Every structure is written in C-alpha cells, then in structure tokens.
Amino acid sequence: MVIVGAGQAGGRAAEALRAAGHTGEIVLFGEERHEPYERPRLSKSLLLGEEPAAAACLHPRDWYAAHGVTLRTRSRVEAIAPKSRAVITADGQRVEYSKLLLCTGSRVRPLPGAPDGLAGVHYLRTLDDSERLAAQLTPGRRLVVIGGGFIGLEVASSALKRGATVTVVERQPTLLDRVLPAEIAARLASLHAAHGVSLRAGVPVARIKGNGAVKSVQLADGTELDADLVVIGIGVIPNTELAETAGAASSDGLVVDEYCRTTLEHVYAAGDVTNHYNPILERRVRLESWQNAQNQAIAAAHNIAGKARPYAEVPWFWSDQLGTNIQMVGAAEPGMQIVWRGERVALGLAGGRLRLAVGFDAGGEIRLARRLIEARAQIPADRLADGAVKLKDLLAEATCSASTP
Amino acid sequence: MGVGWHEVPGAADLGDDEAIGVVLQERPVAVVRSGGRLHALHNVCTHQFALLSDGYVEDGCIECPLHQGKFDLQTGAPKAPPVTEPVRVYAVKTEDGKVYVDLGD
Numbered sequence: 001m002v003i004v005g006a007g008q009a010g011g012r013a014a015e016a017l018r019a020a021g022h023t024g025e026i027v028l029f030g031e032e033r034h035e036p037y038e039r040p041r042l043s044k045s046l047l048l049g050e051e052p053a054a055a056a057c058l059h060p061r062d063w064y065a066a067h068g069v070t071l072r073t074r075s076r077v078e079a080i081a082p083k084s085r086a087v088i089t090a091d092g093q094r095v096e097y098s099k100l101l102l103c104t105g106s107r108v109r110p111l112p113g114a115p116d117g118l119a120g121v122h123y124l125r126t127l128d129d130s131e132r133l134a135a136q137l138t139p140g141r142r143l144v145v146i147g148g149g150f151i152g153l154e155v156a157s158s159a160l161k162r163g164a165t166v167t168v169v170e171r172q173p174t175l176l177d178r179v180l181p182a183e184i185a186a187r188l189a190s191l192h193a194a195h196g197v198s199l200r201a202g203v204p205v206a207r208i209k210g211n212g213a214v215k216s217v218q219l220a221d222g223t224e225l226d227a228d229l230v231v232i233g234i235g236v237i238p239n240t241e242l243a244e245t246a247g248a249a250s251s252d253g254l255v256v257d258e259y260c261r262t263t264l265e266h267v268y269a270a271g272d273v274t275n276h277y278n279p280i281l282e283r284r285v286r287l288e289s290w291q292n293a294q295n296q297a298i299a300a301a302h303n304i305a306g307k308a309r310p311y312a313e314v315p316w317f318w319s320d321q322l323g324t325n326i327q328m329v330g331a332a333e334p335g336m337q338i339v340w341r342g343e344r345v346a347l348g349l350a351g352g353r354l355r356l357a358v359g360f361d362a363g364g365e366i367r368l369a370r371r372l373i374e375a376r377a378q379i380p381a382d383r384l385a386d387g388a389v390k391l392k393d394l395l396a397e398a399t400c401s402a403s404t405p
Numbered sequence: 406m407g408v409g410w411h412e413v414p415g416a417a418d419l420g421d422d423e424a425i426g427v428v429l430q431e432r433p434v435a436v437v438r439s440g441g442r443l444h445a446l447h448n449v450c451t452h453q454f455a456l457l458s459d460g461y462v463e464d465g466c467i468e469c470p471l472h473q474g475k476f477d478l479q480t481g482a483p484k485a486p487p488v489t490e491p492v493r494v495y496a497v498k499t500e501d502g503k504v505y506v507d508l509g510d
Contacts, residue, residue: 363471364460367470
C-alpha cells in the first residue's frame with residue numbers, strides 16, 4: 001500500500017487503514033521535511049507564537065514506525081506506472097503497490113507578475129512558510145495582504161494581534177467572494193474594519209515594488225500602499241499532474257467516485273486534490289478544508305481495506321479571526337435567499353431548502369443547521385428567522401415528517 | 406481539596422441531550438443528560454481548547470464544538486477523530502432533586 005502526500009489526508013489515511021484492519025506495509029511519501037500536520041494553526045496560533053510547530057502534527061515521528069508505516073519525508077514521487085502498479089520517486093526508486101492513495105493536496109496559486117525573490121513577500125501554505133512569516137511579524141510592521149479569502153483574513157487577524165498595521169486588498173468587490181454570499185461576507189468586513197484593518201475591495205494589484213526587499217504595493221487605481229511585508233493568499237491549485245500524466249481523469253481536481261476511486265484501477269484519492277460528487281449538495285465539489293482532508297481520507301482508507309464506505313458529508317469549515325469563531329456548513333449558491341437568525345447566524349436557502357449556514361460564535365446552532373441541511377429540510381424562511389423557534393425542534397419536525405411521508 | 410460530592414446548580418433542569426458547563430473546585434466540568442441519564446466529564450476537549458458543554462449531544466456521545474471530535478459520555482473514550490485521548494469522567498448522583506458530582510480525588 002502506497003500513499004503519496006504526507007499532509008493531513010495522507011497521515012489520517014495511514015492511521016485509518018490500520019484502524020480498519022489493514023495489516024500490510026504502508027509507505028507514506030511526503031515532499032516536506034515534516035511528518036504529517038494539520039494546517040489550521042499555521043495562520044493562527046503558530047503565527048502568534050502561542051504553540052510550538054509540533055502542536056500541528058498528527059502524531060509524533062515515532063508513531064509511524066510503531067504502526068508499520070514507512071514515512072518517507074523529503075521524497076517526491078515523480079511518476080505512476082499504473083500497469084505495473086508502481087510509483088517512481090525523484091531519485092529513481094521504484095516502489096510497488098497493491099493499492100495507491102493520492103493525497104497530493106494543493107499548492108498556492110502564484111500572483112501573476114509577482115517578483116521572484118523579493119524579501120518580505122510571502123505565501124502561506126506549509127509549516128516552513130508559517131515559521132518564516134512568524135519571524136517577520138513584529139510590532140509596527142506594515143503588512144499588505146493580497147487576497148481577502150480565509151487565509152488572508154486569518155493572517156490579517158494574527159498580524160494585527162502581533163502589532164502590525166494591516167491592509168487587505170481584494171480584487172473582487174466583496175471579501176470571500178468565492179465562498180460566501182456578499183451579505184454574509186459584509187459581516188466579516190465590518191468585523192475587520194472595527195478592529196482597524198484597512199480594506200481595499202474591488203481593486204486589483206498592479207505590482208509589488210521593491211529593490212531587494214519589498215517597499216510597496218501598487219494598486220490598479222494608482223494607489224500605492226507602503227509595505228514591509230506582503231502576504232499573498234489568492235487560492236490554491238490542486239496537485240493533479242502526477243495522476244493526470246498517468247492517465248487519470250481530472251476536472252478541477254482528480255475525478256473520484258463516492259468510494260474515492262479515481263478513473264485508474266487500484267488508484268484512490270482523497271483531500272484537497274479531489275473533485276467529487278456531494279449527494280447532499282447534489283453537485284460535484286472540490287473542497288479545501290480540514291474536514292474534507294480528514295474524513296475523505298478516512299473514507300478512502302475504509303474502502304481500500306474492503307469496508308465499503310461512501311463519502312457523503314455536509315461540507316463544514318471554520319475560521320478564527322479577531323476573537324470570533326466563524327463556522328460555515330453547506331455551500332453558497334448563486335441567487336440564494338439569505339435569512340438572518342438573530343445577529344449571529346445567517347442561513348442560505350435555495351429551492352426552499354436550507355443549504356448554507358454561517359455562524360459567528362454560534363457553534364451549537366451551526367451543528368444543528370448541519371443536521372437540517374443533511375435532512376434536506378423544507379422549512380419556511382420566517383420560521384428559520386424566528387429565534388424563538390429552536391433549531392432542535394425544527395430538526396425533530398423535519399426528521400419526523402421525513403420518516404412518515 | 407476537590408474530594409467528595411459537589412452540587413451542580415441548574416443540572417437538574419437539563420433536558421435530554423443538553424449539557425451545562427460549571428467550574429467545581431477550579432475544575433471545568435460538563436454535566437450532560439442523555440438517554441435519561443446524567444453524566445459528568447471534564448469539560449475541556451483533549452485535542453484543543455474548547456468546552457465540551459458547548460458541543461452537540463447525540464447517541465450517548467458529546468461532540469466537541471471546535472472540531473467535531475466525539476467522546477463516549479459513559480466512559481470518556483474517544484469515539485471520532487481528531488480526538489485520540491479519553492476525557493476524564495466523574496460519578497454523578499441526584500438527591501432531593503439536586504445533582505452532585507464526585508471529583509474523586
């Protein structure tokens with residue numbers, strides 16, 4: 001058994017294979033020097049220096065050998081030979097597999113035209129990226145964040161806490177354009193503005209200027225923002241090339257079925273790299289989340305171990321910014337009807353069904369909303385908006401009427 | 406200190422699958438009613454800091470509000486990732502309509 005990609009998905013898959021009773025050898029390849037780790041802390045507690053890097057790791061290094069997992073870090077798999085069932089590493093080694101699981105994840109999307117090697121310009125994807133950035137986040141620094149997505153906003157939040165002056169530049173008119181309806185994203189914009197983050201939405205970056213080290217960021221409208229530090233967070237690209245070259249189908253991610261099987265025989269995939277059908281959302285998705293990295297990997301492991309387990313979960317995501325925990329379940333769709341349930345919970349309906357819930361310090365409500373989305377409940381908007389009607393009761397009604405048609 | 410039974414105000418009024426968090430002798434404790442029974446456990450998730458009493462109770466488990474890891478209410482055993490370490494459980498009793506938790510040390 002070979003797993004390519006020693007991130008959260010790869011690490012969890014190895015663990016789940018053992019838990020599911022897989023007794024054969026497991027070889028886990030990772031390009032980084034670190035053992036598998038989770039990324040949420042990279043933009044939060046690790047940037048703040050509140051925890052050591054080890055806190056992000058799934059298991060200590062010796063766990064892998066103790067569980068019969070050969071962890072090969074700093075090791076790049078260059079090719080798959082699907083007919084002879086082997087992978088070939090960059091240093092020319094050939095390792096055969098009975099089953100292959102690809103957890104190759106994603107890489108940062110480069111900003112077109114960003115100068116190479118200019119000091120003070122960062123991306124944030126890996127533990128090493130996080131450590132490099134943390135070392136430079138000192139009080140009084142002027143930080144320009146390019147990209148108003150979750151990574152950019154979390155970096156803004158952490159940098160503010162470290163005493164930096166922060167500007168966030170987003171080319172779209174609203175923050176989080178790809179994942180949240182504008183009305184809900186506006187709440188986040190207010191949160192950041194209230195804490196002193198300067199927001200520049202609706203204007204692209206023209207160029208990053210500097211000589212040896214970054215000096216400023218020039219926007220397309222001519223504005224020049226002085227900068228000691230720049231963090232670019234404009235999305236990720238799935239690492240599909242390895243499998244594509246071997247002949248696997250790919251369409252915004254590696255195409256897998258509900259059992260995490262790619263179109264290549266004996267080859268599975270899980271995590272950021274996959275494009276899969278979500279039966280609850282009733283469409284194909286590619287998810288870049290902690291939940292998907294973990295749970296799709298676990299599902300893949302069970303399927304590989306012969307315990308068929310379709311992967312079907314309501315997408316769930318969280319972010320911590322400026323002391324507020326933001327959780328999101330379901331997914332945004334164009335033209336959604338947005339209903340606020342009090343100040344802290346926004347709900348999105350499409351076709352009369354609840355399909356999205358976003359909570360600000362409202363974990364309990366979001367957990368119930370997740371069940372309502374799962375139940376594909378038809379609930380009138382006015383009842384959802386009524387804080388006096390408990391979501392728990394709506395759920396009981398929905399699941400009751402579903403079982404007695 | 407900490408030895409013996411400590412009253413938990415408000416626990417008697419818990420509905421099914423509801424939880425409250427209290428601090429007893431400087432120790433955070435969650436009291437949970439599930440399946441008609443009361444349970445008490447240390448209120449902090451063993452994975453990362455979050456109060457379990459803010460979590461979701463279902464099928465004899467409590468789910469952490471932060472990462473949806475699950476613990477068995479009866480034994481404290483981890484039931485869903487990312488939690489791998491059990492959470493401590495405490496004895497509970499009800500007397501004269503009041504709920505008490507034994508911190509046990």
